[in-house]
Amino acid sequence: MGVDNREIAKQVIEAVGGRDNIASFAHCATRLRIMVHDQQKIDEKKVENIAKVKGAFFNSGQYQIIFGTGTVNQVFEAIESLGVEGTSKDQLKSEAKKTGNVFQRAIRTFGDVFVPIIPVLVATGLFMGLRGLLTQETVLAWFGMTPVDISANFLMFTEILTDTAFAFLPALVAWSAFRVFGGSPVLGIVLGLMLVNPALPNAYSVANGSEEALVMFGFIPVVGYQGSVLPAFFIGLIGAKFERFLRKRIPEAIDLIVTPFLTLLVMITLGLFAIGPIFHSFEEVVLNATTYLLGLPFGIAGLLIGFFNQIIVVTGVHHIFNFLEIQLLEQTGSNPFNAIVTAAIAAQGAACLAVGLKTKNNKLKALSLPSSFSAFLGITEPAIFGVNLRYVKPFVMGLIGGGVGGFMASIFQLSATGMAITVIPGTLLYLNSQLPLYILCNVTAIVIAFVLTWLFGFNDKMLSDKK
Known part of the structure; x- marks a missing residue:
């Protein structure tokens, strides 16, 4: 742990109203999660100006400060070293459950049940994608084989990998x-x-x-x-x-x-x-x-879902989509929802990238570029809360790009073999004849969101409005 992180920890404690205002705090993979006694004592602008902070927002009764993977662990340890006692995530969730309306609490609980299951379903989806790749005639031809040459025992082994979690x-x-x-x-x-x-x-x-x-x-x-x-x-x-x-x-x-x-x-x-x-x-x-x-014609479903998906993510109730994707995979064997949502995520990453490349502000550039890469790996929170929503227009341009990309995914009837991974990692769910179209849809969403943000969504004059 370096001196820098200890200084950041001091600034965080001061910006949230001092250690006496901290009721409890914990961290997840990317965010420091703080419950405070008095929200009015938080200086949000001071928080956002702290080095390494990629954004901050209130959600589920918690003040969440985005640091990114790795960094958040070090900052958390630095705060603990200053005498502020950490809290387990379960304890923090217990306190957070007392906040929010009935619907928000229900969705939060629903997410608590399904989030631990997702890694298994992700792995199963990857196995499905790899089986689809290995049994393609084109791929088999590289090894001088045809589908009839595949061993029945090998197919049984792949079925054990792909069917057990859902069975x-x-x-x-x-x-x-x-x-x-x-x-x-x-x-x-x-x-x-x-x-x-x-x-x-x-x-x-x-x-x-x-x-x-x-x-x-x-x-x-x-x-x-x-x-x-x-x-x-x-x-x-x-x-x-x-x-x-x-x-x-x-x-x-x-x-x-x-x-x-x-x-x-x-x-x-x-x-x-x-x-x-x-x-x-x-x-x-x-x-x-x-x-x-x-199944609505003319790509209507993709247009609507692709545009509105990231708005729903901002509300924090997007965990309900886990149930939807599980049902689609279980009942139909494929997941068209994933392809549409992927375009929405990629578009927000592209909007954030445009901000990072266009701005001359070094702090914003240092925040935007890693956040956009995080979005291309499927995690949009740093891009959305740290950059796009702060300046509003980049977020809107990302929504437009997501709508167009989702429209194309719907028109092409793209459908994933699994769930929960998107954009670059998501290619593993399309390792069949769909891969070129998957790439096309995402590139289209990226280009539209990037160009619109560059031309109309951001300029450095907006920085003065946020000071």
């Missing part, structure tokens, strides 16, 4: 939900596995007509819930609350036996006969509505 998705969701809502995660895993038990008719087989759903009590259809999200989510939510209810009332001497027994019995009964059928039907409605939107 047992309810177990992942129920585990995470139990963890978030204070239950025993192992009970969530077992309940999730019960939902996909091989004794139940397989959901995919029922969908294609090769199997029939069981009919219980003469009117309740029961199937496995392979790939379903909402049934597992609500079983996890209610199950965790029910387990905690039991633990407060059952004597400790028999708690170890009775609590898990009753939790599993009651929740799988509710899951198969009530929660599952109800929310599985709701999932179908959501999926059908989304599929309808994405």
Whole structure:
């Protein structure tokens, strides 16, 4: 830890109103997250002028200062070394959950459940992309092979890599939900596995007509819930609350036996006969509505989603799209939403890049160029909050570029093999005949956002307005 970071730490403490105004603080991959007693004591302009700060904003009841990966860890340690006690992210989230309206709190909780699952789904998407690449006739021809030469055992191995996470998705969701809502995660895993038990008719087989759903009590259809999200989510939510209810009332001497027994019995009964059928039907409605939107002619879906996506990101409720992408992948095997959103992200990066190349202000240049690169890797917060939104017009030009890029992605019917990675890393999800069109859509979004920002979206006169 250098002297520079210790000085930055002192400036941060002073700018947020002193150590007495800090209720708690933690950090994530890129941001310092601070809960303060009095927001009025924060000098936002002073914060933004601190070296290495790439932007700052309020979200979810927290004052979040963007430093970027690596740097944020060092600044956090420097602040702790000055005697300010850090807080775990879970504790900070607990305090933050007391703020915001009902909808914001619900979306935040939804995100807490699904964010830990995303790395597995990202890996699965990459495996799908690599399998698509390795089984292409053109690629096989480089090695003097044809599709019939591919070993059946090799295909089985790739199916294990690509199918497992989605086949047992309810177990992942129920585990995470139990963890978030204070239950025993192992009970969530077992309940999730019960939902996909091989004794139940397989959901995919029922969908294609090769199997029939069981009919219980003469009117309740029961199937496995392979790939379903909402049934597992609500079983996890209610199950965790029910387990905690039991633990407060059952004597400790028999708690170890009775609590898990009753939790599993009651929740799988509710899951198969009530929660599952109800929310599985709701999932179908959501999926059908989304599929309808994405299937609108003339690129309308891409235009709308590409333009508005980053506005939704600013509101902080974009975690709800995780559910949408999971459903698309599980039910259709592909993810057209990813291609559209990628164009929106790339466009914001391009707008930020234009600011960085056009400005003569060294601090803004040092902030803009790394932030634009971060956006091209799929992380737009430094670009949006640190640069584009501060001057407004670059953000708008990025929205326009995203709308055009999304329009093209929709017209070309681009669809990813996975989720959660975009722009440059996202190319791994299009390692098939789509790759040239994927690159074209993103380059178009980048060029439009860059040119519009350069010509109409930014000049150094705007700097004086922000001082």
